[in-house]
Amino acid sequence: MYTWGNVSAFDAAAGVFAIKPSGVPYDALRPEDMVVLDLDGGVVEGKLRPSSDMPTHLALYRRFSGGGIRGITHTHSPYAVAWAQAARSIPLLGTTHADHAAFAVPCTAFLTEDAVKRNYEEETGVLIADTFRDLGLSPVETPMVLVAGHGPFAWGESAEKAVYHACVLEEIAKMAALTLGINPAAKPLPAYITAKHYTRKHGANAYYGQGNCH
Secondary structure (H helix, E strand, O other): OOOOOEEEEEEOOOOEEEEOEOOOOHHHOOHHHOEEEEOOOOEEEOOOOEOOOHHHHHHHHHHHHHHOOOEEEEOOOHHHHHHHHOOOOEOOOOHHHHHHOOOOEOEOOOOOHHHHHHHHHHHHHHHHHHHHHHHOOOOOOOOEEEEOOOEEEEEEOOHHHHHHHHHHHHHHHHHHHHHHHHOOOOOOOOHHHHHHHHHOOOOOOOOOOOOOOO
């Protein structure tokens, strides 16, 4: 909606990433409006100011790029935001979730007051990366997260894949909310079913789809 959210794409070979400019409506965006930055946050190309969330993307590329993360998407999609505002991780309740992420979608803690004062956007990225580290999660196996009180971030091997994961996250969030509305005591999907659904689409023995198609 409007100017909410942002997408970036990282070129590891060149050591730069492109991100949408701040406050420009999506239907007015042009390729030449994109802002290209290096991993020090310096502008390499572009005349507009980058997204205000640029430092979050930068922090995630610094921490996660070794895992093949080449695109990041941030949205304010309503169901995912609702879980973030409730400060709750999204439990892995069904196979749709398991097809795309191996574990519950984690929700971070709230940023501390000191972190907000230091550099709010950068500290958001640091918080996400620290949450994955503390939980022992792989950003490849769980390509999505909720930031408490804020909303969802998702990533992938390209900007397009990051957008795809952001859309999947919204559907997972909606399904989980509906499920728990029907049965508040619903249990997580059994681990053996989770493993089957995740590994048939991911890893060396994946057999879903047509070769390199997703």
